[in-house]
Amino acid sequence: MTELTATELQTLTDRLTRRRQDLLAMIQAGASDAGHDNLRHIAGEVADSGDESTALQQTDLNLAEMENEVRELRAIDRALERVKDGTYGSCIECGCHIPYARLEAYPAAERCTDCQTRYERQYGGRDVTPSL
16 A cells, blocks of 8 residues: 555545535535424424324434534544644554545545454444544
């Protein structure tokens, strides 16, 4: 495995930055929508139990989507911090270089494939990153 070239690093940093901007816009739009009375809007003024159930389900889905967006935004912010401090592209567990192909597929990757596999086995794919 080799370190990232300057061009590769710039390409990945640009992708992270663009995705961060997109996520911020989506989160802001979702938060704005949450400010409205979604249940009444979705179910209508005269709601029956079926309409209410559908509205609640849609609201839950919207909240889950926003949580995923926030989680991805945090991962991107951590990746951009690693770019700034010069550790981007190195596994946070073993220190080995993360292959460009992996970073190209998932620019916010923190671990090499082997360490990520061990992490997922240990934690069952749950995000155990502390919230800041």
